[in-house]
Amino acid sequence: MTSSIDRVLILGLDGATWSVLDPMRRRGVMPNLDALLARSARGTLRSSEPPMTAAAWTTMQTGCDPADHGIFDHRYFDPSSNMMRVNHSGRFRVPTLWQLLDRAGRSVISLNLPGTYPAPKVRGVIVSGMDAPHLEAALSGVPADFAAALRQQVPRYGLKYQWKRVPETLDELKANALDTTEGFLGRAEGAVLADRMVPDWSALMVQFQNLDPFQHRAWQFLNVDETGIDRPAWNAAAAEVLRGLDRAIGLLCELADRRGAAILCVSDHGFGPCLGRIHVNRILVDRGLITLPGLTGRLRRRATQAIDRLRLWGDKRRDPNARGASFHASIAASYPFDWSRTVAFAPHQDCGAMVYIPRNGRPGGPLPATPRQIDEVREQTLAALAEARHPETGDPLFPKVIDLGADYRLDPSELGYPDLLALPDQNYWVRTKLTNDRSWVAADPSLPGTHRPEGIVSLAAPGVPTDQAIDADLRDVAPSVLAMLGEPIPGHIRGVPFAGLGGRTVRSDAASGAVKPPHANAPGFDFDPEDEAIVEQRLIDLGYLG
Structure with missing residues (x-):
């Protein structure tokens, strides 16, 4: 059992995998992570099924499987309109860790976590992540004084995403690496600001999304497996991304130590080569x-596409600056x-x-x-x-x-x-x-890296021996945080605390395996077509849609 813990700082490293982190540590690229792991238990964290970003981070923050929480992908199929739509937090069917802690009277901070747009109302600060169309939307659920301070004091904090393609030149790789490092540091600086403005936080999470598209597009330049390209200048430029991440980790570890917080490091999935x-x-x-279709079917589909185009043209005419989201094209028009x-x-x-x-x-x-x-x-x-x-x-x-x-x-x-x-x-x-x-x-040369089910986990906390091997599922993260903070674990949560953490369940209605009734995080919310188009384009740029 761990000793009493008042705070937990969570590092969310999107797509982090030991097959990259360990070689980089050995090469001297990540000294701060190296120091953190020296005082941590570590192990493998198995992802959700499917092991993709939206489903996995929702699993992490709810302690439930996708069939329980309702999020399988960045998009969902809406049979009533016969369209693909963008997922959002209002569609979660169970409460999140942040809401459970809020109900317990605790303050929370979450920065950049996918699945938090629109942000639920809680004590503290939640700044939404990649599913928010822009920074203003990501800040829409936070106190006005924090939003103003973040804009003024942390100019590096934003929702800019790099790695829209495999780098074609060394200069492009270097520029992307520099921008990614700036984004990582902006996340850490945002957390330092949030700590000052919400000093009584119990759980603080910072998620580093750009690690994922970086590995999708630049996997071979990391040169950590048989698909690696041995090109020293390119390898060094790719390593700068991990070096920048390590600097951000160092800032957050300093913050955690000042506050006497446990440090939990998790990834939503692992990574490996894509064939x-x-x-x-x-x-x-x-x-x-x-x-x-035959000839008649092809003519019918062209008519359906024409109707969709006419509708989108009408939207454009009403608002010349609007973007037309392909999500608003019907399935019948999208597939032949x-x-x-x-x-x-x-x-x-x-x-x-x-x-x-x-x-x-x-x-x-x-x-x-x-x-x-x-x-x-x-x-x-x-x-x-x-x-x-x-x-x-x-x-x-x-x-x-x-x-x-x-x-x-x-x-x-x-x-x-x-x-x-x-x-x-x-x-x-x-x-x-x-x-x-x-x-x-x-073959797909535009995507040299892809997800693996095995992610990473480490925990530095009082009473947790450094030689303890953690073997857990991603859905175990939320109940582990609740257990460390001494809060009860609702019975609908499928995950269990990491071995040795204990934790008590308040009800046992999850045993039947039945999905809970819808839990309205944002009742009545739906994306504005313009905002949906922005998120869609981001998903296309990052390789999730093609």
Whole structure:
């Protein structure tokens, strides 16, 4: 058991992996992290399923799985409008760590964490992260005096994101590295300011998002595995990103030590080389689950696209400065399928193939109309994904396929969830758009690095021995923080405190595995089309959409 702890400082290193951090420490690039780990227990933190940013950070701050909290991706499929929309905190189905601590009368600080826009009302400060369209929106939920002080005193704090492509020149790599370091330091300086203005905080978290797109685009230049490029000047420039992160870590460790806070370091997932993309909808086409249109169907799709374009043109005419979000194009217009005969489709592309089964069929028609027919399509689709093999190696393309209805005892259609979640071979990402290439797997030189399920965790706290190996899931972070602070752990939380931390549960209603009723963080909130377009473009730039 740990001794009494009044404060916990959480370092959120997006995509951090020991396979990068340990070599950089050995090379002398990260002395502050090295010093922190010398007084910490450390280990592996397994990510959510899927191991992608939006789902994972929501899992971290709720202690629940995506089927519980409702966030699987940056986007969600809205069947009522037949569109893909941007996720936001108002769609969380369970409370967050920040809300639980607020209810316990504690103050919190959270800077840059995805899934906190719009920011819930709590004691303290929550500055939203990458899902806020701009800094003004990210600051919309904080006290006015803090927002003004952050703008004036921490000019390096912003929502600027680099790494929109693989660097083409050494100068581009150096410039991106410098900008990324400035952003890292701005995050740490923002925390120092927040500490001054909310001195009674119990939990303070700083999330470093730009570590993730950096590894996506510059993985080979880190030169930490067999895919690495041995190019000293480029390797040194890439290492500067980790050196800048280490400087920010040093500032935050000094803050924690001044406040006598435990230091918990976590990542939402790990990282590794990317060997290409899996064309999931091509697999479904070849297995007869998606039907491509004939001449009539192609004409129908062009008409649908024309209607969407006309609607967006009308929006532009009303507001010439507005951006047209492709999220506001219907699924029917976005994918060249014969929707009258397509029985399964995947509209998400990222670290998981999320497949939906239409439920608008009529008796005797080609689409499923009864529960039995829906189950038959689900079984066929699950088999198609589970049996898909790499054309050269013969390895499964989707080693794990989750049937959300069966595994979590829920109705996916009622909750707007995908029916199936297929997790790809860890060396690949998923692509949903059909191309002229009919292969199931294709190289993607624009994305040399991708996510891995195994992230990192370390904990420096009184009573936690440095030789203790931590083996935990990402959903264990929230209950571990509650346990360290001596707060009860609600029964709906699936995670458990790290070994040795203890913790008490206040109710046991999670045992059934049932998803809780919707928890309204932001009742009635929806994105403004202009703001949604800004977030969409950011996701495209960072490689989440293509």
